[in-house]
Amino acid sequence: MSLRLVIVDDDPAIRKLLSNILTKCGDFQIVEFGEGKPALEHLEKVGADIVLLDLLLPDTSGFEVMEGMNRLLADEALTIVITGHGDMEKAIRSMRLGAFDFITKPIHAEVVEQALKRAFRTARLKRAMELQRNLKHSAMERIIGESEAIKEVKRRIVTSARDRFASVLITGESGTGKELAARAVHELSPRGEGPFVPVNCAAIPEALLESELFGHAKGAFTGADRAKSGLFALADGGSMFLDEIGEMPMSLQAKLLRYLDDGMVLPLGSTRWIRTDVRVIAATNKELEKAVEEGTFRTDLYYRLSVIEIRMPPLRERKEDVVLLMEHHLSDQAARRGLAKPRLSDEAMELLVAYKWPGNVRELVNLCVKLVVEHPGEVVKPEHLAFSGTDRERLDVDVNLPYDMAKRRVMERFTVNYFSALLARHGGNVSAAAREAGIERSYLHRIIKKYGLKEAASR
Ligand SMILES: Nc1ncnc2c1ncn2[C@@H]1O[C@H](COP(=O)(O)OP(=O)(O)OP(=O)(O)O)[C@@H](O)[C@H]1O
Ligand SMILES: [Mg+2]
Known part of the structure; x- marks a missing residue:
């Protein structure tokens, strides 16, 4: 993770000195400015993790830059203020404005290094925490929209999540948020703490899909040199997301139907049935009814899967x-x-x-x-x-x-x-x-x- 660093000082010698010291301190990109206003513009546009800021600038004061940063960047960047020797009052005012640290001139390499290392640690931590926070948002929270159509989707997600077993069929054009909705159903359901296993039925070659889903015994086919459990075993206690279910071959459709009836899987080439507890959430961007009419999708499976249907509206x-x-x-x-x-x-x-x-x-x-x-x-x-x-x-x-x-x-x-x-x-x-x-x-x-x-x- 490369950090973004901005140096604002009108003295080129000091900028040089600072960047020399900086090269020893870690992984980052540096941008230098001799004046405050262009620096602030850059900060507004690109942002930064750490700013080294001189208080005496030709066009404006460092305080004003800090005020601008507070206005524009919230607490995004850590500011290290550079003050003249003995400027205690200025140092205090900087801290009040939210400066992370201050160093005094003349600049001593060790002092700068110490301050920077501390800032780097904090900036990294902040970044990591931010990423963590974003990841933590639940799928339901990530479904954005105030339209009646999306509100209806959310209501249906909540209702379908109440049930532990009933299959859900999510339909909708490509890119309408089917996977997001599937995750939301899973997370809100009593299985929320269990695994969510997505499988794209169209992306796995037909010959492999069965053993991927149900597993195989040792010697079940050439190359099966040891037994392998399938995704249904892996998803035990959770939900399986079968994306593009319309592409599932007929033979496997029969096996899936059986699974939905009794929760038992028989790995390829094995004689031992295994019980696993998985809820199936399927999705399709094709009209499954049509596939049923054309005879490429089993009627009974269609009814079984579409006990609960959630239709994702197209954006238009x-x-x-x-x-x-x-x-x-x-x-x-x-x-x-x-x-x-x-x-x-x-x-x-x-x-x-x-x-x-x-x-x-x-x-x-x-x-x-x-x-x-x-x-x-x-x-x-x-x-x-x-x-x-x-x-x-x-x-x-x-x-x-x-x-x-x-x-x-x-x-x-x-x-x-x-x-x-x-x-x-x-x-x-x-x-x-x-x-x-x-x-x-x-x-x-x-x-x-x-x-x-x-x-x-x-x-
Ligand atoms: N209502 C929404 N609010 C916010 N982001 C959404 C919403 N719907 C979809 N997205 C985003 O759009 C992208 C596509 O969503 P998703 O993968 O769930 O669609 P999909 O229907 O499964 O598409 P495909 O059929 O192409 O697989 C994702 O980045 C997802 O986060
Ligand atoms: Mg998808």
Whole structure:
């Protein structure tokens, strides 16, 4: 884990001295500043774990930098203040502002090293605790959304979790949160302390799936040089998440049905039945009814699995959650990477809400990762949302708006997309883009300004 360190001191000799001492102290990245304001800007945008801060700066005082940090970063960074010799009052004021430590000039290497080692230890601990805290959030808490559709999902999760045995079938398009819902059912159920074992039936070759699930005896097949217990044994006392259940081969479907009836598994090539206590939570992004009609999925198994069904709504049917989800995942991804969270402009928000999200929440999470990595701490504008060509055409028409307004929105979206793409094609050359579009250059300039397409234009 590499820590981020910022040095703010107007004296280049001191900056040099500090970075020399620092190289001995551990694994980190250093950024140096000679003035306070640019340092504060950097801190707001990128953040830091430790800041070495001189109090006397040419453009502002170290105190002001600290006040700014307190405002912008909460208690994210540890500040080590550098004061002139005998500046007791200043040292005290720094501590009141939340400084972690202070060192006095002239700088002695050992003193700095001591202070830094202490700060490193604390910063690491803080980071580890933060990660731990994020992991601790329960699956139910991680399901974000205030829409009626998602509230209904949560209600159904709570109800189905009450039962210890009944199978649950979770249906929904790809990326709608089926696995998250499955974890929530498990965690809230009386089996919550037991194991949660996810298996993707589509990812394991048919020939291996049976022995993976049920285990095998020694010599059951070539290469089975010793007995191996299966995932049903491993999940004893907990839940098994059978993802993409529609891909399970017919022969195994029969075995699964048997298991659901009596809780017994027979490892491949064995004659001894084993009892295990596992609740099955299955998921599918296909219409299982259709598979049943087509004869690729057993009717009896379908009824057995769908005792309780939870339908995950596609994101386009709960658009009121899009901004909430974006905010949540931008914060989450920024925190994981130690970067500052990008902010959404109103125009970007509109575009995000209008978008149809064919890849659902998974697509939204991927977009958040990209935005955090490419634009930490920046304001997200429409041109940063590079939806792919075909996706662009899927932009929604909002029938909840009066005709004029709905039309204007679609036109605006179209304008942004059209000119971002055109400018990109011409490497940001406004004249060339205007010529191809058949409009005046000055008109294109106005559009660029109005919709903030500058970055696309200068790329
Ligand atoms: N309601 C939600 N709130 C917050 N995050 C969500 C929500 N739904 C899904 N996610 C996130 O979206 C991503 C995809 O979710 P998940 O893997 O559960 O979907 P899935 O339906 O199993 O997708 P697939 O069919 O592609 O396997 C995960 O990162 C998950 O945390
Ligand atoms: Mg999944």
